[in-house]
Amino acid sequence: xxxxxxxxxxxxxxxxxxxxxxxxxxxxxxxxxxxxxxxxxxxxxxxxxxxxxxxxxxxxxxxxxxxxxxxxxxxxxxxxxxxxxxxxxxxxxxxxxxxxxxxxxxxxxxxxxxxxxxxxxxxxxxxxxxxxxxxxxxxxxxxxxxxxxxxxxxxxxxxxxxxxxxxxxxxxxxxxxxxxxxxxxxxxxxxxxxxxxxxxxxxxxxxxxxxxxxxxxxxxxxxxxxxxxxxxxxxxxxxxxxxxxxxxxxxxxxxxxxxxxxxxxxxxxxxxxxxxxxxxxxxxxxxxxxxxxxxxxxxxxxxxxxxxxxxxxxxxxxxxxxxxxxxxxxxxxxxxxxxxxxxxxxxxxxxxxxxxxxxxxxxxxxxxxxxxxxxxxxxx
Numbered sequence: 001x002x003x004x005x006x007x008x009x010x011x012x013x014x015x016x017x018x019x020x021x022x023x024x025x026x027x028x029x030x031x032x033x034x035x036x037x038x039x040x041x042x043x044x045x046x047x048x049x050x051x052x053x054x055x056x057x058x059x060x061x062x063x064x065x066x067x068x069x070x071x072x073x074x075x076x077x078x079x080x081x082x083x084x085x086x087x088x089x090x091x092x093x094x095x096x097x098x099x100x101x102x103x104x105x106x107x108x109x110x111x112x113x114x115x116x117x118x119x120x121x122x123x124x125x126x127x128x129x130x131x132x133x134x135x136x137x138x139x140x141x142x143x144x145x146x147x148x149x150x151x152x153x154x155x156x157x158x159x160x161x162x163x164x165x166x167x168x169x170x171x172x173x174x175x176x177x178x179x180x181x182x183x184x185x186x187x188x189x190x191x192x193x194x195x196x197x198x199x200x201x202x203x204x205x206x207x208x209x210x211x212x213x214x215x216x217x218x219x220x221x222x223x224x225x226x227x228x229x230x231x232x233x234x235x236x237x238x239x240x241x242x243x244x245x246x247x248x249x250x251x252x253x254x255x256x257x258x259x260x261x262x263x264x265x266x267x268x269x270x271x272x273x274x275x276x277x278x279x280x281x282x283x284x285x286x287x288x289x290x291x292x293x294x295x296x297x298x299x300x301x302x303x304x305x306x307x308x309x310x311x312x313x314x315x316x317x318x319x320x321x322x323x324x325x326x327x328x329x330x331x332x333x334x335x336x337x338x339x340x341x342x343x344x345x346x347x348x349x350x351x352x353x354x355x356x357x358x359x360x361x362x363x364x365x366x367x368x369x370x371x372x373x374x375x376x377x378x379x380x
Contacts, residue, residue, distance in 0.1 A: 004033060004094075005032045005033065005094050005095070005373070005376050005377055006032075006033040006034070006035070006092050006093050006094050006095075007027070007032055007033070007034050007035070007093070007094070007095055007096070007097050007376055008034075008035045008037065008088070008090075008093045008095075008096045008097065008117075009024070009034060009035065009036040009037065009097045009099065010037050010084075010096060010097065010098045010099060010104035010107050010108060011036060011037065011038055011099040011104065012038070012039050012065075012099075012100070012103055012104060013099065013100070014036060014038045014049060015038065015040065015045050015048040015049050018049070018188075019185050019186075019297070020036075020049075020099065021049050021051060022186060022188065022365055023186065023365065023368065023369070023372075024036060024051060024054070024057060025051055025054065025365075026186065026365035026366060026368065026369035027369050027372060027373070028051075028054045028055055028056065028057055029366075029369065030369050030370065030373045031055075031056075032056075032373060032376065033056040033057075034056065034057045034058070035057075035058045035059075035060065035088060035093070036057065036058070036059050036060065037060045037062070037084050037087075037088075038059065038060065038061050038062070039062050039064050039065050039080055039083070040061055040062065040063050040064075040065060041063070041065035041066065042063070043063055045061070045063075046061045046063065047059070047061055048061075060084075060087050060088065062083055062084075062087065064079065064080060064083050073102070073106070073135075073138060073141075074106075076103075076106075077106040077107055077110060078110075080107050081107050081110045081111060081114075084107070084111075085111075090111070090115045090117060093115075093117055094117070094376070095117065095118050095119065095120065095150070095376050096108045096111060096112070096117055096118070096119035096120075097119070097120055097121075097122075097372075097376075098119055098120070098121040098122065098145075099122050099124075100121075100122060100123075100124050100126065100127060101121055101122065101123045101124070101127040101131070101142055101145055101146070102126075102127055102131045102138060102141070102142055102145070103126075104121075105119075105121040105142075105145040105149075106141065106145060108121060108145070108149075109144065109145050109148055112148060118149075118150040119149055119150060120149060120150050120151040120152070120153060120375060120376075121145055121146065121149045121151075121152055121153065122152075122153040122154075122155070123146075123152060123153070123154050123155075123159060123160075123163060124155065124294050125159075125292060125293070125294035127142065128159055128162060128163070128292075128294075129292045132163075132167055139167070142167075143167070143168065143169075143172070146163075146168075146176055147172065147175075147176070149179065150179065151179050151180075151181055151375050151378075152176065152179055152180045152181070153181060153182075153183050153375075154180060154181070154182050154183075155182070155183070155184060155185060155294050155295040156182065156184070156294065156295055156315075156316060156317060156318065156319055156320065157182050157318070157319025157320065158314045158315055158316070158318045158319045159294060160180050160182055161314075161319070162314065163176075164176065164177055164180075181371075181375065182319075183368060183371050183372065183375075184295060184300075184317075184320070184362070184363050184368065185295050185297055185300075185363070185368070186363055186364060186365035186366075186367075186368040186369075187297060187300045187301065187304070187360070187363045187364065187365070188273075188365075189364070189365065190273050191273075191300070191301050191304040191305075191360075192304060192360065192361065192364055194277055194304065194305075195304050195305070195306075195357055195360070196280070196281055196304070196305040196306050196357075197306060197354075197357060198284070198305075198306035198307075198350070198353040198354075199350060199353075199354070204346045204347075204349075205235070205236055205237055206236070206237045207231060207236050207237070207238050207239070207284065207285065207342065207346070208238075208239050208240075208241070208282060208283040208284045208285070209224070209227075209228055209238070209239070209240040209241070209283065209285050209286075209287050210240075210241050210243070210279060210280065210282075210283035210285070210286050210287070210302070210307070211224055211240070211241070211242050211243065211244070211286070211287055211288055212243040212244060212270075212276065212279065212286075212298050212301075213243075213244050213288065213298055214244055214245075214246050214247040215244055215245060215246060215247040215249050215250040215253040215254075216247035216248050216249055217247075217248055217249045217291070218290055218291045218292055218293075219247070219249075219288060219290050220288075220289050220290055220291055220312075220332050221242065221249065221253050221256075222249070222252065222253070222256060223289060223332065223333070223335060223338070224240070224287050224288075224289065224338075225240065225253075225256050225257070225260060225264065226335050227287070227335055227338045227339055227342070228240040228260070228263050228264065229260060229263065230335060230339060231339060231342070232262075232263050234339070238263045239263060239264075239265060240260075240263055240264050240265070241264075241265045241266075241267070241279060241282070241283060242257060242264060242265070242266045242267070243266075243267045243268075243269070243270055243276070243279055244267075244268075244269050245268050245269045246269070253266075254266065267279075276301075277305070280301070280302060280304075280305035280307060281305055283307060284307065284308075284349070285307060285308055285309075285310065285327075285342060285345060286298070286299065286302035286307045286308070286309045286310065286327075287309075287310040287338075287342075288309075288310065288311060288316075289310060289311065289312045289330050289332040289338060290311075290312050290315055290316060290332065291312070291315075291332060292315055293311070293312065293315040293316035294316070295316060295317065296311065296315075296316035296317055299311055299316060299317050300317070300360060300363045302356075303326055303356035303357070303359070303360045304356075304357070304360050305356075306353040306354070306356050306357050307353070307356065308326060308327040308345045308349070308352045308353060308356060309326060309327035309356075310327055310328060310330055310338060310341060310342065310345075311327065311328075311329055311330070312329060312330060312331075312332040313329040313330065313331060313332075314329075315332075321355075321359065324344065324348070324352065325352070325355050325359070326352060326355050326356045326359060327341075327345060327352065327356075328341035328344060328345065329341075
């Protein structure tokens with residue numbers, strides 16, 4: 001590499017997700033110099049999730065967000081751009097990494113035009129399922145941010161294909177496709193260090209399903225419960241373990257779990273990884289047919305424990321693997337389709353489980369960081 005890379009991260013969600021912290025840490029190990037700009041709303045969030053033992057990372061927390069920023073997009077972009085220009089020397093920055101298309105990408109576009117610094121931009125769930133779908137007056141802005149970017153990062157092939165086919169006009173598809181790259185989220189090293197081999201023979205009539213996550217409508221737990229009930233009616237011995245809490249469908253999920261307590265075991269949210277590990281190992285299929293899912297790291301956690309996964313067509317990890325390789329994509333509304341795919345997993349359980357173990361290494365933070373390192377330094 002002919003020059004020292006210094007990346008400016010624009011990351012409003014840094015304190016909400018450990019993913020950004022783990023990415024920053026992994027990039028630091030590659031020798032990249034980083035500045036992480038984190039706009040916050042509350043003073044108590046100052047220095048939250050900060051990394052203490054990095055070699056070359058500077059964190060800039062700025063209490064600048066307010067309630068109006070949710071509704072006045074261009075005002076927010078102008079305000080944050082002006083703020084960041086008072087806090088750092090752009091002569092030291094080689095590239096900007098905007099971690100969302102609209103909220104942070106708008107700032108990156110403005111800074112590129114003013115400071116002549118290239119940027120890459122990530123497209124996430126909120127960009128696809130909120131901004132592009134419902135905030136119509138910003139659609140052209142989102143497209144312009146992609147047009148002027150150096151690279152566009154998608155967390156899954158499914159979301160890349162959706163943007164190319166449903167959002168972009170035909171005359172832009174080829175140029176946007178050329179600079180689009182799929183880079184997954186990484187998985188915490190704990191899960192890769194505790195991979196579990198399920199080479200034992202599988203009883204095809206006994207099914208231990210598992211769901212871990214929030215109790216939101218988006219996670220479609222109600223359908224998964226109906227699937228478990230129908231499997232029981234079909235003669236399978238079924239246990240469905242549900243782990244989590246919170247969300248806009250919590251009361252209904254708990255009510256349904258109580259009504260089906262002969263097949264459902266429900267647990268409050270579990271934070272300790274060792275306890276979650278035990279949940280994965282007691283189960284044999286992970287099921288989460290979400291309505292929308294940018295990536296779904298929990299699928300990958302399940303894979304480290306040899307669990308085949310059920311996921312929605314066009315969402316989450318769909319497109320990373322061929323059908324039947326680590327599980328199956330399903331129509332999230334179709335109970336019969338989900339049952340059919342579960343039965344296909346049971347018919348080839350040991351091979352699919354082994355594939356989960358073998359293929360999960362691609363989600364290590366080390367590999368993810370190496371990919372970003374190449375993207376940052378590429379002259380293309």
